[in-house]
Amino acid sequence: MAREKMTKTKIDGVYWYKLNGKKIFGYRYKYYDRYGARREKTERGFESIEKAERALIEVKASILDGNVSFVENDNLTVVQLNEIYIDANKTNWKPTSERNHNYVMNQYVINSIGHLKIKNVNNIVVQRELIDPLIIKGFKEGTLMSIFRRLNAIFTFAIKNEILDRKKFSTPNLSRASESIKRNALSIDEITRVLEIARTKYKITHYTCLSLLFLTGMRVGELRALQWETDIDFENNIIHINKTKDRYGSRTPKTKNSYRKFPMNENIKSILLDYKKWYEEIMETYKFRNPDGHVFVTYAGEPIGERYLKRIIDLICEREKITHFTPHYLRHTFVTIQLSNKIPVSTVAALVGDTPETIYKVYAHSFEKDEVHASKLMDEIINLSSFEESEEFEK
Structure with missing residues (x-):
């Protein structure tokens, strides 16, 4: 296909041509790139000579300002x-x-x-x-x-990175979009009922996992990644949270503030010690299935999977006629309880590892009194009993 015949205008560097019988404008501009090589910048398709001239002026200004990269990259998609x-x-x-x-x-x-x-x-x-x-x-x-x-x-x-000089868009108008479904926190009565059902009718791993998510605000991936040897410190009453685990395996957390130490309250320590007794018994037979020593395992001794807790929550909700919730609701519940009891936002953020870098720097190195108080607050709010498994539950 033959190129359109370009005709000069009175403005240096600006040309016009005919397209479907209509006069269209473009420009050509020769310059030296960052390496001293001779280059030419061209663009066509302008509806008026004024628009073509304005575009040419912007190119010239960028080159004169030393922003040659803007010119070279403006055809980037x-x-x-x-x-x-x-x-x-x-x-x-x-x-x-x-x-x-x-x-x-x-x-x-x-x-x-x-x-x-x-x-x-x-x-x-x-x-x-x-x-x-x-x-x-x-x-x-x-x-x-x-x-x-x-x-x-x-x-x-x-x-x-000087590929573009500026953005030409801002936050879009979302007024016609429906509101996002907000994650709900469970009430104290609801969480008490759920944990009591898990304690008396389900497996000890179910009960311990759900209790720990509620008592710490931990993410499910962080819970799955916990290991006895490196992360559970009964002597100093600390849970070390320094990794997460998904379907692809264990890895470091996404952000720096996710690294944290969570102080064990009495409920957490009691529940974990109770669970550890069961764990040690099951591992006598199935130790080879958990070579990395992950804390939470199934009754077959294998580390719990990514959807393990979601499946059991779905089952509990269906059997017990409870309004459906997800594991993340337990994290949300923890945060809501802390804030409603006037625990400082920065303290709660340090506990759950969900804050900007500046918050992390303040609270990552040592426990403040508020953090220990925030953990102990959960003891005052809810009393959890030792695990009691029903023979009626079938895996």
Whole structure:
């Protein structure tokens, strides 16, 4: 296909050509790149001479300001920018971080605006091409913001690394999106009933896991990663939380503030000691199935799986006609109880490892009195009995 005939205008570097009988404008600008090589920047498709001139002026200004990289990268697409972003960050990411980023970007962002040049991504594009179609599909506010944050992250990276001079979009309008379902905390009566049911009708691992999640606000992955030898210190009444475990195995936590020491209260220590007696008995037969000494195992001596607790909670809710909840509700319940009893936010944050870096620095090195008090508060709120397994429960 022959190229359109470019005709000079009165403005140096700006040209016009005919496309489908309509006058269209473009520009050409010669410059030297960072290595002293002669380059030419061209762009076409402008509806007016003013727009072409303005674009040319922006190119000239970037080059005069020493920002040659902006000029060289302005044809970069969202797909290409995302690839650069992943390549620059993957060595520092946890495996789950990379998988989550790739899933969100490929599933939502790339499919909708991946082909666009990054310089053309503005508020209208983000709203109409990315967000609005997802709102129509019923996506909730929280999910939409998670998707938007991924897009925002790669553009912030582009600016920081002088690939792009600025972003042309801000937070999208989510007023038409339905509100995210908020995680509910269980009431004291509800959690007491759940734990009593687990204690009297289910397995000791079920009861101990659910109790520990409630008493510590620990994440399920952190609970699964606990090991007797390195993490449970009965002498100093400390639980060391320094790793997590998912379907791909144990790994270090995602953030620095997730590393923490949780002070054992009397309930926690009593329940763990009771559980340890059972554990040692079962391990006499099945020790070979748990070579790394993970704390929580099944009745067959194998470390509990990723969906182990969700399955038992689903079963309890179904059998006992309890409103459904997830393991994370227990973490949320712990935090809610602490805050409602006027424990400082920073103290609660230090206990659950879910705060910004500045909070972590204040509380990571030693226990403050407030942290020990916050743990002991759970003893005052609920009294847990020793495990009592019913013969009626079938694994």
